[in-house]
Amino acid sequence: MKLWWQLAGPWIKQHWRISLLALCLALSTVFAGVGLLTVSGWFLTGAFLAGSSLAFNLFVPSALVRGLSMWRIASRYAERVCGHMVTLDLQAEIRTGSFARLAAFKPAQLAHYRDGDLLARLINDIERLDTFFLLIITPIFTAIIAGGFFSLLMGVALPLAGWILLLVLCLAAGVLPYLLARKTAVAGLEVQAANAELRALAHEAIDAHTDLLVFGVTLAAQEQFDRAGLRLAKAQQKVAQAGSFGTLIQQLLMGTLVLALLWLGANAQAQQELSAPVWVGLLLGSMGLFEILSPIMRGAAGLGAVEAAARRIQDLTASPAANTQAKAGQAQPTAILPATGPLHLQDVCVAHENQTVLSQLDLYVDHGQRIAIRGPSGTGKTTLLMAIMQVQPLTSGTITYGGVHLNTVNSPLLYQRMALLSQHSPVFMGTIRHNLLLADPQATDERLWEVLHQVHLASHIEQIGGLDAWTGEGGNTLSTGQIRRLCLARVLLSRASVWLLDEPTAGLDKTTADAWFTNLQQVAKDRTVIIVTHANLPKGVVDESFILAGGRLHLERHNEAEEKPQEELI
Ligand SMILES: Nc1ncnc2c1ncn2[C@@H]1O[C@H](COP(=O)(O)OP(=O)(O)OP(=O)(O)O)[C@@H](O)[C@H]1O
Known part of the structure; x- marks a missing residue:
């Protein structure tokens, strides 16, 4: 009761x-x-007892x-x-x-x-x-x-x-x-x-x-x-x-x-x-x-x-998850986040169930910079992106954007500024258009085709019937690489100033992946881009490349990212 x-x-x-x-x-x-x-x-x-007597009022x-x-x-x-x-x-x-x-x-x-x-x-x-x-x-x-x-x-x-x-x-x-x-x-x-x-x-x-x-x-x-x-x-x-x-x-x-x-x-x-x-x-x-x-x-x-x-x-409903969100929401949900600015991580520590993953990690990414983060599997690259997106709570340390602490910004505003392509980004049941418009409901068809070209998916979409082609549940009418590119196109459509891309070219052949990376500067324009990848990047794609090891980021030697065999990073 x-x-x-x-x-x-x-x-x-x-x-x-x-x-x-x-x-x-x-x-x-x-x-x-x-x-x-x-x-x-x-x-x-x-009535029964009265029989036929007229005295009973019926x-x-x-x-x-x-x-x-x-x-x-x-x-x-x-x-x-x-x-x-x-x-x-x-x-x-x-x-x-x-x-x-x-x-x-x-x-x-x-x-x-x-x-x-x-x-x-x-x-x-x-x-x-x-x-x-x-x-x-x-x-x-x-x-x-x-x-x-x-x-x-x-x-x-x-x-x-x-x-x-x-x-x-x-x-x-x-x-x-x-x-x-x-x-x-x-x-x-x-x-x-x-x-x-x-x-x-x-x-x-x-x-x-x-x-x-x-x-x-x-x-x-x-x-x-x-x-x-x-x-x-x-x-x-x-x-x-x-x-x-x-x-x-x-x-x-x-x-x-x-x-x-x-x-x-x-x-x-x-x-x-x-x-x-x-x-x-x-x-x-x-x-x-x-x-x-x-x-x-x-x-x-x-x-x-x-x-x-x-x-x-x-x-x-009474789990710590719901409460944490409520408290965080009530604490300072109204801080204004500037449209542009440097992203600064200081002394960031993150643990998964008492297992430290990031330890006193520092990172400064100037506005418009493109960086790559590489490193062996399981070192915490995804965790780092999740921490920036405020999806993964920090044990200690701070993350600011344009000088504003991200934990003081309410989620909708934060996600207007930062877009994430996660490793498990889904394709929703519906049409190609429906999936893309999630990122920008006002986008024109012309713009949708533009991003589809950028991710090298336009010709396939044309073949299957254009923007109104049905994707099936979880994108089951598309291949894994096509699903990935559709999700990537969705992020490219976003007006966010910072793009966090976790394995953007996973499931893509090397030629398509290289072509996409080479085009990144033109596509990203003046956005800040953080790419987590195991791939060897073509020359000039990123301004700096880091290796995540021991919970911290280490600057890679110039061109090391482009030279290191992929097997060594896995
Ligand atoms: N929800 C979770 N609960 C417990 N441990 C987790 C959780 N998510 C990740 N981990 C652990 O945290 C560590 C870092 O995981 P993370 O996914 O950030 O690694 P990664 O560097 O992105 O790996 P990969 O290159 O394979 O994607 C791993 O040891 C992983 O097992």
Whole structure:
């Protein structure tokens, strides 16, 4: 409840009117239903006993029956519309909020989660929360008010029957669901965990489908998937069995209640303490209350899963990643970053999980300078670019651009000034145009073709149908080198003053790579460019070249970058 309230509370407080209306409509439906049965019981019995006597007034009760049934239909409809509006809007709010917090994660923090598990949290877990409002809060609210009111009414007619009704309602709507929720708590947790595991396995299997095939391990993947499926089925069975048992006990309680009321009513009637029509009316009305109880049992059986789901969403939204971003955003988000200026790294230290990668690293890149950073694999070149982009937090040290500390600049402004081609830049499903316009929505077709020419991709795009050619999911209609060039073209389109290019020519043949590097000066114009590469650069491409080793940058001898065999750098 507490966890659910932490997630849903802000929205409900803000939309308390519609939430209250949904509860009131549910109450109104129950009142209409119970009233209908009470009046019908009273009316039919009264009419039967009166026989053909003209003394019995048929008109008032039959008008009441018609009125109550119309009221019930209208109220039920409005209750469904309103209740689902609350639930679905609430889900949408939690989902978009969770996604926004997820978007604020640093890549290293995101790496702690499996893709499928994140999907399960955003979809399965959030969907699961709907149970709470529809199957717990609403029926309990109506059970307390309608049950209390009707027990009082019964108590006025037959005090002992009133107390018995109240006691049975407390057991059936309170104690029993509570015990059921406790009993299914572990299984509910297991349902959510197994669901997430299934999604994660399915996601990984689709991603790695070719490798699974060629290594001949599809059977092993299948077995893993089957085990997860079985685990989910077992957990669901436990919840369903406990739920059915709870419902059975609830039905037995209800049956006992009816017998008790029948017996008490018959006695009262025999002693002429209660008229037969009132007795039958009250009896049927009590049975009308049973309608509230079955959703409570369903809700109680799913409460463990709701709690597990709420915890899994909370884990995500309350993680240090989300908080770090919030604090950094709140600290000084408004510093103005000049359009041009030198990029200066001083004493920069970065560690990945206590493993130092960059150690007191210094770098000064003047505006318009082009530099290359090379070095053996795993020395921290990508980490350095990520630190400049403020994606990787520094352990210590400072990074300034035009004299402004980058950690005081809000992300959108920073990314207007700096563009990154990462090693894993993606191609999005859509057209070539759609993929390019991400970097500059105002770019004309002429400009799009210009950057495609610059990355030596124009002729291929022409062949496949031009800017409106479909890229497929993850660019699966393109080769690896073409995907890389499309991503590179996207960065070239950006109006940023600094380009950070991580392996821009990976996957390209040497002739194309050399041609691209040679053209870089003309393409980059007066931009600052930092290239991380293992490639041998043609002469004059960069002003300076550094080797990253031991966590620091070392200036390479003149032309060393152009001469060193590539194998030595890997
Ligand atoms: N998210 C992470 N969590 C833990 N360690 C990481 C993480 N990312 C990188 N590392 C480690 O940090 C070190 C530097 O990684 P980085 O990717 O910056 O190297 P690189 O020089 O760019 O390598 P390559 O040339 O192969 O791309 C490596 O030892 C790597 O294992």
